[in-house]
Amino acid sequence: METHLHIYNTLVRKKQLFEPIAPPHVGLYVCGPTVYGDAHLGHARSAITFDIVYRYLKYLKYKVRYVRNITDVGHLENDADEGEDKIAKKARLDELEPMEVVKYYTDRYHTNMDQLNVLHPSIEPTASGHIIEQIELVKAILKNGYGYESKGSVYFDVEKYNKDFQYGKLSGRNVEDLLQNTRQLAGQEDKKNGFDFALWKKADSRHIMHWPSPWSEGFPGWHLECSAMGAKYLGEPFDIHGGGMDLLFPHHESEIAQANAARGKDPVKYWMHNNMITVNGQKMGKSLNNFITMDEFISGDHPALTQAYSPMTIRFFILQAHYRSTLDFSNEALQAAEKGMSKLFEAFALIGSLKPSNESSFDISVHLNALESAMNDDFNTPIAIAQLFELSKLINQVNDGKTKLTTADIEKIRLVFNTFLFDVLGLLPEKGNQNDQLVDYLMETILELRKQAKENKDWTTSDRIRDDLAKLNIQVKDTKEGARWSFK
RNA sequence: GGUACCGUGGCCGAGUGGCUAGGCGGUGGUCUGCAAAACCAUAUACGGCGGUUCGAAUCCGUCCGGUACCUCCA
Numbered sequence: 001m002e003t004h005l006h007i008y009n010t011l012v013r014k015k016q017l018f019e020p021i022a023p024p025h026v027g028l029y030v031c032g033p034t035v036y037g038d039a040h041l042g043h044a045r046s047a048i049t050f051d052i053v054y055r056y057l058k059y060l061k062y063k064v065r066y067v068r069n070i071t072d073v074g075h076l077e078n079d080a081d082e083g084e085d086k087i088a089k090k091a092r093l094d095e096l097e098p099m100e101v102v103k104y105y106t107d108r109y110h111t112n113m114d115q116l117n118v119l120h121p122s123i124e125p126t127a128s129g130h131i132i133e134q135i136e137l138v139k140a141i142l143k144n145g146y147g148y149e150s151k152g153s154v155y156f157d158v159e160k161y162n163k164d165f166q167y168g169k170l171s172g173r174n175v176e177d178l179l180q181n182t183r184q185l186a187g188q189e190d191k192k193n194g195f196d197f198a199l200w201k202k203a204d205s206r207h208i209m210h211w212p213s214p215w216s217e218g219f220p221g222w223h224l225e226c227s228a229m230g231a232k233y234l235g236e237p238f239d240i241h242g243g244g245m246d247l248l249f250p251h252h253e254s255e256i257a258q259a260n261a262a263r264g265k266d267p268v269k270y271w272m273h274n275n276m277i278t279v280n281g282q283k284m285g286k287s288l289n290n291f292i293t294m295d296e297f298i299s300g301d302h303p304a305l306t307q308a309y310s311p312m313t314i315r316f317f318i319l320q321a322h323y324r325s326t327l328d329f330s331n332e333a334l335q336a337a338e339k340g341m342s343k344l345f346e347a348f349a350l351i352g353s354l355k356p357s358n359e360s361s362f363d364i365s366v367h368l369n370a371l372e373s374a375m376n377d378d379f380n381t382p383i384a385i386a387q388l389f390e391l392s393k394l395i396n397q398v399n400d401g402k403t404k405l406t407t408a409d410i411e412k413i414r415l416v417f418n419t420f421l422f423d424v425l426g427l428l429p430e431k432g433n434q435n436d437q438l439v440d441y442l443m444e445t446i447l448e449l450r451k452q453a454k455e456n457k458d459w460t461t462s463d464r465i466r467d468d469l470a471k472l473n474i475q476v477k478d479t480k481e482g483a484r485w486s487f488k
Numbered sequence: 489g490g491u492a493c494c495g496u497g498g499c500c501g502a503g504u505g506g507c508u509a510g511g512c513g514g515u516g517g518u519c520u521g522c523a524a525a526a527c528c529a530u531a532u533a534c535g536g537c538g539g540u541u542c543g544a545a546u547c548c549g550u551c552c553g554g555u556a557c558c559u560c561c562a
Contacts, residue, residue, distance in 0.1 A: 013492090030562095031562075032562090033562075034560080034561080039562090040562085041562090042561080042562045043562055044562085045562065046562035047562080049562090086560070168491090171491070171492080171557075171558085172491055172492060173490080173491055173492095173557090173558075174490090174491090176490095177489090177490045177491075177558085178490085178558075195558095222560080243562070244561075244562030245492090245493095245556070245557080245562085246556075246557070246560095246561055246562065247561080247562075248492085248556095248557070249491085249492095249557055249558065250557090250558080250559095251561095273562095274562070275493095275556090275562095276555085276556070276562075277562085278555075278556095281554065281555065282555075282556095283555075283556065283561090284562095285561055285562085286560075286561060287559090287560075287561070317500090320500075320501065320502095320510085320511070321500080321501060321502085322501085322502070325494090325501080325502090326493095326494080326555070326556085327500085327501085328500075328501095330499075330500075332498095332499050332500075332512080332513085333499070333500045333501085333512085334500095335512075336499070336500060336511060336512035336513080337500080337511080337512080338512095339511080339512060339513095340510085340511045340512065341511095343511085346525085346526095350526095380502080380503095382501065382502050382503095382509085382510075382511095383502065383503085383509075383510080385510070385511080386502075386509055386510035386511080387509095387510090388510095389510055389511070390509095390510085393527090396525095396526055396527065397526090397527070399526075399527095400519095400526065400527055402527070402528090454521080457521070459521060459522075462521090463521095463522080463523085466523085466524085470524090475524070475525075476524075476525090477524070477525045477526080478519095478520065478523090478524080478525080479519095479525080479526080480519085484525085486525090
């Protein structure tokens, strides 16, 4: 399987040729959501970024096992290890069973992902379903001497680990700096060093999610689940681990440390990190309280939104930027994306009615190659989309009789659009098709009436038909061959 | 303070030593009964200052401005 796919590997901070550990198989692990709130634009970006990775790897004929976890325990509240489990806290406030909260937000997350046309992962494991694996991992770390027990909790001994391995190899930090910069944080009494992180945490009386363990009735530390589940389903090491840039430190750094401490080897060959969505240049996130949920985008019901945006518009908007760049949210940018995307779909819809010629005035394969090399260059979707715009321009030119294409090349263009626009980029025209035949028939009748009015130079009637249809978001387009129509 | 990164035309956003990215918006034109759509043409650019080079938006230095991580976060 020869490809030229290059992936930017955060571990070495440059693009590398992608060489799977055991081709044609590829293991892909992505940090999924913590299900204690609705998905927002940032979640959408991460999911879409790695959806593209998944789709393109499959396009390249790899056999991909894609694991994306659901975090339903473990992440602690603010005061580091003093805090309460996020989901438990939410449950207490709402007087719900924790698993009720988990189920509620997991379902909502799935709905949003389906709306965005994000493919389902091969496996979607939950942290609460892998407590045993996580306990085993803690045992292995303890056995190798890289952890210590303290008052029923177990911590990772970063200083000890750093003597034998390198803590900070992913994030570019060093332990000396960390020592100086984490000293003042509260709630560190039980730990040898401030930067030591919890592997197992003893539950206090308020804590309603807990499990038995050799050390205490408690719950796993927050980096453990990905280490345990990644290894379980993808092996050690596996190919690609993805997530948001904000997870780079300490989460992914600690995953590397845990794997080395337990088994003496790095867990992952290629680390990929998507950048953040920003609002007025600032990260969109919970703590800044400036996030907009997917449902709010779809309904338009948010003070920052001047209109509703379809999930496909959001997907397209996200794909128009490279995943490693920050992407700034604005209504203007969303609206530009909406218009641009519909232009692509309109061009695609025209392919079926193009008139073939005996020769082609341009070479389709040039564009196909350009699309592949864009995707091979660290999944450069903006360039790929630019290529699709080039193609749609050509389609329109053929439609206008300004350039020529053979029947075979028209089919080739259709195939390229199908493959890249729909399969690889995962964009779908979203006009409902429930009443297609009826609508087509009605439109045929209406446009026939308008044609007659025009022939009679009854402009009042013909314009009224046009304007009324516009109110229904139906656009009439007069061409040399007669009127066409489409949904706006 | 430490670490990583960014500053591109009205807006969004690729590119990273020489060859117009692209989209939205603007302007002019073709088409049209008038529009719209489409097509054609076109303007507006690489934060400041130095340096390297035949040549820099792209490399180096420096200054200015901004962001992320170091606490849960996609």
